[in-house]
Amino acid sequence: MRIGIIGAGALGLYYGALLQRAGHEVRFLLRRDYEAITRGGLTVTSPEGDFHLAVVKGFRHPDPIGPVDLVLVGLKTFANDRLAELVAPLVGPQTAILTLQNGLGSEELLAAAFGPQRVLGGVAFLCANRGEPGTVHHLAQGRIRLGEFGGGLSPRAEQLAETFRQTGISCQAVADLKKARWEKLVWNIPFNGLCALTGLATDRLLCHAPTREQIRALMEEVIAAGNAQTLSSPIGEDFAEQMLTVTAGMGAYRPSMMIDRLEKRPMELGTIYEIPLQRAAQRGVSMPRVALLHALLALQAAD
Amino acid sequence: MRIGIIGAGALGLYYGALLQRAGHEVRFLLRRDYEAITRGGLTVTSPEGDFHLAVVKGFRHPDPIGPVDLVLVGLKTFANDRLAELVAPLVGPQTAILTLQNGLGSEELLAAAFGPQRVLGGVAFLCANRGEPGTVHHLAQGRIRLGEFGGGLSPRAEQLAETFRQTGISCQAVADLKKARWEKLVWNIPFNGLCALTGLATDRLLCHAPTREQIRALMEEVIAAGNAQTLSSPIGEDFAEQMLTVTAGMGAYRPSMMIDRLEKRPMELGTIYEIPLQRAAQRGVSMPRVALLHALLALQAAD
Numbered sequence: 107m108r109i110g111i112i113g114a115g116a117l118g119l120y121y122g123a124l125l126q127r128a129g130h131e132v133r134f135l136l137r138r139d140y141e142a143i144t145r146g147g148l149t150v151t152s153p154e155g156d157f158h159l160a161v162v163k164g165f166r167h168p169d170p171i172g173p174v175d176l177v178l179v180g181l182k183t184f185a186n187d188r189l190a191e192l193v194a195p196l197v198g199p200q201t202a203i204l205t206l207q208n209g210l211g212s213e214e215l216l217a218a219a220f221g222p223q224r225v226l227g228g229v230a231f232l233c234a235n236r237g238e239p240g241t242v243h244h245l246a247q248g249r250i251r252l253g254e255f256g257g258g259l260s261p262r263a264e265q266l267a268e269t270f271r272q273t274g275i276s277c278q279a280v281a282d283l284k285k286a287r288w289e290k291l292v293w294n295i296p297f298n299g300l301c302a303l304t305g306l307a308t309d310r311l312l313c314h315a316p317t318r319e320q321i322r323a324l325m326e327e328v329i330a331a332g333n334a335q336t337l338s339s340p341i342g343e344d345f346a347e348q349m350l351t352v353t354a355g356m357g358a359y360r361p362s363m364m365i366d367r368l369e370k371r372p373m374e375l376g377t378i379y380e381i382p383l384q385r386a387a388q389r390g391v392s393m394p395r396v397a398l399l400h401a402l403l404a405l406q407a408a409d
Numbered sequence: 410m411r412i413g414i415i416g417a418g419a420l421g422l423y424y425g426a427l428l429q430r431a432g433h434e435v436r437f438l439l440r441r442d443y444e445a446i447t448r449g450g451l452t453v454t455s456p457e458g459d460f461h462l463a464v465v466k467g468f469r470h471p472d473p474i475g476p477v478d479l480v481l482v483g484l485k486t487f488a489n490d491r492l493a494e495l496v497a498p499l500v501g502p503q504t505a506i507l508t509l510q511n512g513l514g515s516e517e518l519l520a521a522a523f524g525p526q527r528v529l530g531g532v533a534f535l536c537a538n539r540g541e542p543g544t545v546h547h548l549a550q551g552r553i554r555l556g557e558f559g560g561g562l563s564p565r566a567e568q569l570a571e572t573f574r575q576t577g578i579s580c581q582a583v584a585d586l587k588k589a590r591w592e593k594l595v596w597n598i599p600f601n602g603l604c605a606l607t608g609l610a611t612d613r614l615l616c617h618a619p620t621r622e623q624i625r626a627l628m629e630e631v632i633a634a635g636n637a638q639t640l641s642s643p644i645g646e647d648f649a650e651q652m653l654t655v656t657a658g659m660g661a662y663r664p665s666m667m668i669d670r671l672e673k674r675p676m677e678l679g680t681i682y683e684i685p686l687q688r689a690a691q692r693g694v695s696m697p698r699v700a701l702l703h704a705l706l707a708l709q710a711a712d
Contacts, residue, residue, distance in 0.1 A: 314711060316704040394697040401619040408617060
């Protein structure tokens with residue numbers, strides 16, 4: 107399969123490298139890492155074993171990438187105003203587009219630009235970051251849940267999940283992508299924001315009892331908003347507790363938004379906070395703590 | 410009248426100085442400013458005219474102050490575990506105790522220690538801070554609303570208000586002290602906490618539209634909780650808007666909790682957040698944004 111990677115941050119580089127190692131022809135749109143990767147290849151460090159790809163097809167612009175079978179989108183969503191223009195040169199008659207971006211709203215942008223039938227989305231549970239140019243550090247996890255933007259289980263989604271599994275990671279096709287996205291938000295909304303706001307990793311937040319209680323309350327607000335979106339089945343009442351338990355096992359984890367903030371990049375406030383707040387309000391659900399957290403992050407970003 | 414001042418921060422020094430200038434015998438319990446004030450007196454700078462009191466009765470310990478007619482309490486409430494022991498030596502058979510401390514719960518401590526009939530409380534709208542030892546800077550305002558802990562308008566409260574008015578400040582006796590305290594919290598809860606958390610003065614918060622909306626929402630939570638406390642009449646719906654307008658006129662105001670935080674003192678989280686949250690919960694009212702703001706402040710304080 108010919109695969110184009112749009113958005114070569116840690117997520118795009120890591121999954122792209124796995125797909126190339128598994129035999130696919132992968133073309134990366136690169137910016138910061140262009141020189142290093144086209145000259146010296148791409149190195150992945152991982153607790154599951156380091157590996158190096160000596161020859162990697164890197165491009166500075168999307169036009170010469172040309173049509174591919176699959177576009178894998180890992181672009182930071184604060185750059186979503188350029189999403190359609192970056193993806194367009196890769197789209198041919200048979201191209202499928204899979205976005206693994208954070209939060210809500212990216213599938214809708216792709217569907218509006220290229221037609222809903224092309225679009226799949228997924229949530230990635232990946233702990234990785236970029237090292238020096240040409241290197242990506244895989245720290246833990248990597249599991250993906252993906253599904254059709256239009257809903258339902260499709261042979262295409264099943265095939266794509268199998269493609270990912272053949273690279274060595276866990277991947278599941280789901281019939282209800284919307285539910286998978288809201289479930290991911292149950293984690294992202296409290297932890298991305300609170301870690302970015304305070305500069306403290308997840309363990310420091312969880313060991314402070316009042317903050318832990320507010321994390322649970324934030325999760326419950328997101329669950330209530332998600333369950334108002336006509337999911338195939340509601341997110342369970344014990345989901346918040348599960349997420350707290352999982353997070354306690356992650357140690358001093360620094361979510362992507364905290365790293366974005368520390369590295370002075372924009373934060374993904376639109377897709378992780380603003381669009382979820384809008385979707386909740388459209389269903390008459392208030393998320394008061396989420397709204398306050400968003401305002402504090404937006405204030406910090408404006409400062 | 411013989412008056413004892415317990416808690417000689419900016420508030421205690423300023424009102425104590427005004428009372429002494431008006432002819433009362435004022436005795437100050439001092440800590441940081443003891444040497445400077447007993448040696449060189451007390452200087453007040455003020456847009457209404459600077460003045461200097463050459464001879465000031467300062468004490469390092471409360472015992473030698475002895476019984477007074479009025480104890481004026483300006484202690485920071487994070488020191489309330491020492492409140493009763495500091496006040497006790499000043500209490501004789503006829504002593505009244507007026508606390509102008511922030512938030513909720515100080516009258517109850519005084520009532521438990523000295524009997525409810527002795528206790529009055531008040532809210533002070535004062536912008537002042539301490540300068541070098543022996544100097545207090547009055548920046549703006551100074552108005553007081555005071556009333557009986559037991560409720561109702563008393564001749565004693567009216568007389569005390571008149572005593573303060575004779576010092577040159579605006580002072581009103583109110584029948585519903587509880588309502589006055591909750592009205593003050595409508596301002597204190599959003600602005601003290603958000604300014605302390607972000608390090609930004611009031612004007613910076615108000616000019617950021619999402620934060621301004623959250624300030625209004627925080628105020629509305631406090632109004633709803635206050636109105637569940639069986640006040641003599643409810644706090645009006647337009648009170649939040651009034652407070653926003655008043656605050657816009659205050660310019661780059663730095664609330665006391667922000668200054669406490671900047672100067673590495675504890676913050677008054679108990680009386681401004683924890684007790685109000687408890688009182689709201691006792692009446693079945695949730696203040697979700699207030700609870701999140703409190704947790705973030707408590708986390709910052711623990712850091």
